[in-house]
Amino acid sequence: MVDVPVPAGRRWLARLAFLTAAVAIVLLLAAAGVRASVALLLVSALGMAIMLAAAWSFLTHRGVVRWASALVAVAAPVTVAIWYARESLIWIVVVFAVLWAGMVAAGRAALLRHHDMAAEYDxxxxxxxxxxxxxxxGGGKVxxxxxxxxxxKLGAEVFLVQGTDVDVAAVARQAVRDGADLLGVAGGDxxxxxxxGVAAECGVPFLVISAGTRNHFALDLGLDRVDPSTCLDALTDGVELKxxxxxxxDRIFVNNASFGAYATIVQSPEYRDDKTGTTLDLLPDLLTGHQGPTLSVQAGxxxxxxxxxxxxxxxxxxxxDVAGLGRRYRLDGGILGVLAVHVRGAADAASLVFGGRPGTLTRAEVRTVDIDSTAGRLPVGVxxxxxIMPTPVRCTISPGALRVRVPRHRPGVPAPPPELDWARLRKLAFGLNRR
Incomplete structure (x- = not known):
């Protein structure tokens, strides 16, 4: 292995992270005293436990119990903050939080490495x-x-979707047969x-216009989701990504395919018009009782x-991200991400806040995954x-299958924040001069 020198700035950021953490702990012990510090920790832990229990109750109940739980979840941290203030300890907590946030920022900055973006082609x-x-x-963004x-005005032919029974894939294929050399969509994912899928099949570039509700694909392509009209700049000054x-x-997806609780929520007729309300209404049954056929997963x-x-x-x-609501930092890695959730009770649900405990959250990166069930047909959200798909459902990935035309100048995709790996940080701060 060839040793690679570490930039001095990263080394000093790593040392700053350790120094800031030490100052925060010393301040807490010196200013509040050991006894008060222990009390701070105990009160904080109790407040967190009550808040998490109330949050679990909110997710698994309806009606009066749900909203009473929401009130408790908000009141718990407020009560803890009032206790700090009455004991004249609030300033210590604020300073400690600021120092700890500085430690996290310095540590992540020290561990941050170059983020390889997808290659652009003129x-x-x-x-x-x-x-x-x-x-x-998107509420009428078009x-x-x-x-x-x-x-x-930019020379594009536009087809407006009228009604809910339009076969957009057939429309796109006909457009290519008629001579279209780019296909684009202003709509949902x-x-x-x-x-x-049609663009990849026909070998023409694809244009994404962020006119949907969440625009997850546009987000991960680094497009402007606030003003979808900027996506049209790709027609005059654009580059291509693979x-x-x-x-x-037999269905293409640009974002994800969901099964089990995820798919059950998507299957609800009310989901399209009220995603948040429908999710909250279905969560009690999904989290506390068995719904639908038992799933099995084979991923490598x-x-x-x-x-x-x-x-x-x-x-x-x-x-x-345990719900597929965040972002992917690459779309050209040639792998599927697999996320499986198994919640057996309040403790498991609470652990998801901190990344899940063993057996609760399972991740894998594979090229093929098979989802089977005890039923012959399975609800799937694509x-x-x-x-509804016949089982087993095989999911695969086609690397570099789609040419996407994007504006040359766009917000872009930020580098992923690194995990705060204390072992790596310690080596960087105090180890030999190598990565």
């Missing part, structure tokens, strides 16, 4: 772009940002996935029986679209 400007726009997506007229596509059974050497929820993603999500 390609000719499309001469016959064809864009599919859903005026209902109309609000005048996307149709802006696209037409489910529609994006359908047209992306990204992967996932497949669940990993075998699981009975997880309540399984998420298979086109490249892995960040380590702090990029938020509710489907």
């Amino acid at each position: 390609t000719p400007r499309p001469s016959r772009p064809f864009l599919i726009m859903n005026p209902r997506s 109309v609000r940002f005048d996307l149709e007229q802006r696209a037409r 489910g529609t994006q996935a359908l047209v992306a 990204v992967d596509l996932g497949r669940a059974g 050497s990993l075998s699981l029986i009975g997880p309540q929820a399984v998420l298979v993603s086109n490249n892995p999500y960040g380590l702090d 990029d938020g679209e509710a489907l």
Whole structure:
């Protein structure tokens, strides 16, 4: 192994992290006294336990009990803060929190390494772009940002989706047969996935316009989700990226395929109109009782029986994301991310806040995963679209299958925050001059 010198700045940041942590602990012990410090820790632990128990009760009950639990979850930390103030200890807690936050920031900055972004390719400007726009997506962003007229002025042909029974994949294929040399979508991730599959199949570039509700695919491509009209800049000054596509059974996904509790929520008829309310309404049954067929997962050497929820993603999500609501820092890694959740009670649910304890949260990175069940057909959520598929459902990844055209100038994808690995940090601060 070749030793690689560590930049002096990173070494001093690592030392600063340890120094800041030491100062925070010394301050707590010296200013409050050992006895008061122990009391601080005990009160904090009790407040945290009450808050987590109340949060679990909120998720697993409905009606009066749910809202009473929400009140307790808010009141617990407030009560602890009042106790600190009455004991004249609040200033110590504030200073300790600031120092500890500084320690975390310094430690992560020291461990941060270069983030390899997907390679960009200069390609000719499309001469016959064809864009599919859903005026209902994202609360009407197509109309609000005048996307149709802006696209037409840039030379694009625009197809507006009217109604719910439009076969957008068939529309896209016909457009390519008619000479379209780029396909794009202003709509939700489910529609994006359908047209992306056609673009990959026909070998034409794909354009993402962030006009959906959450725009997860746009987020991970580094696009502007606040103003979707900026995505049209790709038509005049764009570059191409090659990204992967996932497949669940015979369906393409750009984000993820969900099974078990995840899929049950997506399957609800109310989910499309009220995602948050529907999720909260279904959680009590999903977390406290068995719902639907028993799942089994085979992902490489990993075998699981009975997880309540399984998420298979086109490249892995960040380590702090247990719901597929965060971001992926790469879309060209050529691997599926597998996340399985098995919650057996309040303790397991509480542990998810801190990354899950053994047996609660299982992660894997594979190229193929098979999801089976005790039923012949299984509910599956594919990029938020509710489907029923025959079992077993095989999920695979197609590396670099999709050419995506994006604006040359865009917000971009930030480097993933590193985990605060104390062993690595100690070697960096006090070890030999190597990575």
